[in-house]
Amino acid sequence: xxxxxxxxxxxxxxxxLCELIGRGHEVLALVRSDRSAAAAxxxxxxVLHGDIRSPGAWVPGMPPTDAVMHAACDFDDAMAETDRxxxxxxxxxxxxxxxxxRFLYTGGNWLFGATGGTVATEETNFAPLPAFAxxxxxSQRVLECDAVEGIVVHPAMVYADADGVxxxxxxxxxxxAAIRVVGGESVRWPLVHRDDLAELYALALKxxxxxxxxxxxxxxxxxxxxxxxxxxxxxxxxxxxPEIISNDVIAExxxxxxxxxxxxxxxxxxxAQRELGWRPKHTDPxxxxxxxxxxxxxx
Numbered sequence: 001x002x003x004x005x006x007x008x009x010x011x012x013x014x015x016x017l018c019e020l021i022g023r024g025h026e027v028l029a030l031v032r033s034d035r036s037a038a039a040a041x042x043x044x045x046x047v048l049h050g051d052i053r054s055p056g057a058w059v060p061g062m063p064p065t066d067a068v069m070h071a072a073c074d075f076d077d078a079m080a081e082t083d084r085x086x087x088x089x090x091x092x093x094x095x096x097x098x099x100x101x102r103f104l105y106t107g108g109n110w111l112f113g114a115t116g117g118t119v120a121t122e123e124t125n126f127a128p129l130p131a132f133a134x135x136x137x138x139s140q141r142v143l144e145c146d147a148v149e150g151i152v153v154h155p156a157m158v159y160a161d162a163d164g165v166x167x168x169x170x171x172x173x174x175x176x177a178a179i180r181v182v183g184g185e186s187v188r189w190p191l192v193h194r195d196d197l198a199e200l201y202a203l204a205l206k207x208x209x210x211x212x213x214x215x216x217x218x219x220x221x222x223x224x225x226x227x228x229x230x231x232x233x234x235x236x237x238x239x240x241x242p243e244i245i246s247n248d249v250i251a252e253x254x255x256x257x258x259x260x261x262x263x264x265x266x267x268x269x270x271x272a273q274r275e276l277g278w279r280p281k282h283t284d285p286x287x288x289x290x291x292x293x294x295x296x297x298x299x
Contacts, residue, residue, distance in 0.1 A: 120268065
């Protein structure tokens with residue numbers, strides 16, 4: 001298939017891009033810098049220069065495609081408006097194609113709110129973190145659009161080695177006296193390794209029915225205190241006991257979206273496993289953390 005991907009050189013998107021190419025798909029990546037273009041070409045993709053913040057400059061020249069994957073987000077105050085303008089340009093353009101493309105849209109676990117003792121599934125009602133409330137409407141817009149075969153993937157919190165959602169914890173393990181945990185040690189994070197998530201996108205591309213959605217959670221919910229302590233053990237952080245901070249503190253530092261770090265969640269990826277044959281390989285993050293290579297403190 002010919003697949004157009006937005007965000008294809010980002011943390012999640014690069015893994016998806018490589019997975020698609022490894023499965024024999026022809027991939028066209030949207031890039032906004034020469035550096036990103038070089039990275040996409042190294043992975044084996046061709047490139048289209050453009051910025052999701054200015055879709056009118058590149059959407060009209062976008063070639064016909066069999067599928068679109070949207071894995072781009074800037075995590076800034078304008079992200080809702082950026083995404084709305086993107087869909088306003090992209091969906092009408094896709095409707096003019098001779099074939100109806102598949103459109104895989106990326107949602108997220110923070111759209112489901114704090115689940116506590118309940119395990120969220122695709123049938124769970126949304127209760128989004130306010131910073132991402134717009135994403136509920138946008139994902140529904142894609143699912144209901146007649147111009148595309150819409151599919152939504154809701155990734156859990158994505159990690160790989162000491163990167164992704166683990167990046168801050170890893171840096172603090174080597175640079176601070178204690179690792180900061182938002183909200184408390186018992187806050188549970190549903191998790192997925194980015195390589196497992198990339199496989200889910202590839203499976204959904206080929207097999208998911210139009211109008212369907214899937215939660216990409218390989219680990220139902222792991223207490224963040226256990227994750228922080230695993231990093232403290234691996235990098236011999238001075239204080240193994242985490243430092244508890246409020247979501248107000250992390251929001252002031254990173255933005256309102258970061259309040260999600262204090263959201264206690266459990267999520268199930270059973271539907272993807274049952275319907276798509278998804279089989280996550282990374283199911284023991286603590287063991288992976290224990291085997292990480294050394295990390296040098298920032299200079």
